[in-house]
Amino acid sequence: MPRSRSRLCRTTLLFVAIGAVAWANVENARPGGARNIAIPGFGEDGLRIWEMRASQAIPLADGIVDAKDLVLTTFSGPKVETVLKSPNARFRTEDGNATSDSLIHVSGPGYEISGKGWEWDANRSRIQIKANVKAVFNEEFDDLF
Amino acid sequence: MRLLITRLIVIQFAANLSAAEENATQPTTIESDTAELVTTKAGHRFYFAGKVVVVGTDLLLKCDELEILSQRESNSSKSSAKVGKISLMIARGNVSIKQMGSRGSGDKAIMQAATGVFTLLGSPAVLIDERGKLEGNEIVFERGKGRAELRGGAGNRPRVELPALPTLPNFGRGSKKKKSIQEKRKP
Numbered sequence: 001m002p003r004s005r006s007r008l009c010r011t012t013l014l015f016v017a018i019g020a021v022a023w024a025n026v027e028n029a030r031p032g033g034a035r036n037i038a039i040p041g042f043g044e045d046g047l048r049i050w051e052m053r054a055s056q057a058i059p060l061a062d063g064i065v066d067a068k069d070l071v072l073t074t075f076s077g078p079k080v081e082t083v084l085k086s087p088n089a090r091f092r093t094e095d096g097n098a099t100s101d102s103l104i105h106v107s108g109p110g111y112e113i114s115g116k117g118w119e120w121d122a123n124r125s126r127i128q129i130k131a132n133v134k135a136v137f138n139e140e141f142d143d144l145f
Numbered sequence: 146m147r148l149l150i151t152r153l154i155v156i157q158f159a160a161n162l163s164a165a166e167e168n169a170t171q172p173t174t175i176e177s178d179t180a181e182l183v184t185t186k187a188g189h190r191f192y193f194a195g196k197v198v199v200v201g202t203d204l205l206l207k208c209d210e211l212e213i214l215s216q217r218e219s220n221s222s223k224s225s226a227k228v229g230k231i232s233l234m235i236a237r238g239n240v241s242i243k244q245m246g247s248r249g250s251g252d253k254a255i256m257q258a259a260t261g262v263f264t265l266l267g268s269p270a271v272l273i274d275e276r277g278k279l280e281g282n283e284i285v286f287e288r289g290k291g292r293a294e295l296r297g298g299a300g301n302r303p304r305v306e307l308p309a310l311p312t313l314p315n316f317g318r319g320s321k322k323k324k325s326i327q328e329k330r331k332p
Contacts, residue, residue: 074184076184076217081184082182082184106182108182108189111191113180113182115179115180124183125183125184125185126181126182126183127181127182127183128179128180128181128182129179129180129181129182130179131178131179132178133175133176133177133178133179133180133193134174134175134176135174135175135176135177135180135191135193136172136173136174136175137172137173137174137175137231138172139172139173139230139231140171140173140201140202141173141199141201141204141206141231141234141256
């Protein structure tokens with residue numbers, strides 16, 4: 001009797017899990033795209049070098065994703081290198097780059113940079129900010145001469 | 146008596162607080178039209194372009210382009226390390242620097258943090274402070290040594306202007322003698 005009860009429990013759990021996954025897929029297939037997604041990018045050595053998180057991601061053709069409330073984290077080994085935040089961006093997952101005309105805020109170890117309009121290229125580890133740049137360094141550049 | 150002791154403690158505390166505030170590192174802000182940040186295994190490269198303005202505690206730097214290199218801290222084991230110390234800073238185009246009582250201008254300024262050498266280049270590079278005015282093609286400062294080297298270019302000799310010297314005492318020599326010689330020569 002306890003065995004059959006345990007089986008019944010497992011079977012019920014399995015159906016619940018399948019149901020949850022199916023419901024999530026239906027949600028993500030809606031025109032609004034997927035919600036609260038995370039896409040990692042890996043280097044040649046197999047280590048994670050970046051991770052893109054967004055509150056909403058609408059997939060377009062050829063691996064292009066329009067992301068909202070983007071948080072892009074780049075890594076150097078196990079360490080966080082930079083955290084880039086922007087309200088909107090067009091992300092090319094296959095090429096590992098993103099562009100946006102929206103505001104951007106980049107924080108790294110010892111500095112913060114903000115501006116408007118940006119491009120990110122994972123292959124070159126490069127962030128370009130197109131306008132209204134303001135950077136704050138936690139270091140004094142004084143005492144030059 | 147108690148009131149006096151309390152007042153003394155409060156005054157001491159306030160003095161310590163203001164001293165700590167003075168010693169605290171003030172952030173440096175940079176504003177520009179565009180920027181580029183590249184991270185490499187060696188460190189970070191920041192490139193600012195277009196109406197670049199750097200404001201520090203005692204520094205105001207303006208230029209067309211500014212490049213900053215920082216080396217990665219190798220011995221940090223934290224999950225998010227601090228950016229390494231700024232190792233090199235290069236300002237290009239219409240460079241103007243104000244720092245404390247000094248101001249300089251030129252076409253290019255290079256600051257090497259490791260050596261403490263600051264170089265101002267231009268045609269001419271000019272530096273003015275209360276000690277005088279330096280003008281040449283290259284002004285090299287060695288921080289800590291209190292030494293400045295002024296170099297000229299082809300057809301452009303370096304020039305140093307010192308503040309007006311104090312009036313030398315007149316010992317009464319020369320003027321009278323000259324007068325008497327001139328009188329003797331008269332027919």
